[in-house]
Amino acid sequence: MDVKHINPFIEAFFSIMPQIGFSDIKKNSLEVRQEIKATGVTISLGIIGDVKGNVIYTLDTESAKKIASTMMMGFPVTELDDMAQSAISELSNMLTANASTNFSNMGIQINISTPTLIYGEEFRIKTNTDKILAVTLSADNIPVDINIALENM
Numbered sequence: 001m002d003v004k005h006i007n008p009f010i011e012a013f014f015s016i017m018p019q020i021g022f023s024d025i026k027k028n029s030l031e032v033r034q035e036i037k038a039t040g041v042t043i044s045l046g047i048i049g050d051v052k053g054n055v056i057y058t059l060d061t062e063s064a065k066k067i068a069s070t071m072m073m074g075f076p077v078t079e080l081d082d083m084a085q086s087a088i089s090e091l092s093n094m095l096t097a098n099a100s101t102n103f104s105n106m107g108i109q110i111n112i113s114t115p116t117l118i119y120g121e122e123f124r125i126k127t128n129t130d131k132i133l134a135v136t137l138s139a140d141n142i143p144v145d146i147n148i149a150l151e152n153m
Helices: 007-019 061-071 082-105
Strands: 025-033 036-049 053-059 110-112 116-125 132-139 142-150
Touching (some): 007 025, 007 082, 007 142, 036 142, 053 061, 053 082, 061 082, 061 142
Antiparallel strands (some): 025 132, 132 142
């Protein structure tokens, strides 16, 4: 795996999260996975262009509510309703679009799909790639996994 395909996503998280109201941004861990096991909220975006694949954001439901609340200027989010889902989907769009710009600055052209949000208990996601690089980051101690599955890694 080439680190140049991972850093744009990490840089995007460090750039975007403070813009929407978070201050303590950290990179916590990095691991290689064969599949994604998730409980809570998962948002997937397709990537096409010079590199192809998916980026899949996963976070637990309570974390999703906290992030949605912050994005909605502190409005209390007690359930993952349509408004909260829209906020979380927009965050994934903002992060991936920023990563796309970071790729472009490196001479790598990509386009992204619209986000698809799913949520539930204990589901598994397989991708078309044999390896998924999972980066766990946090914003104000709210963990977010960014699962990067690119064919040209």
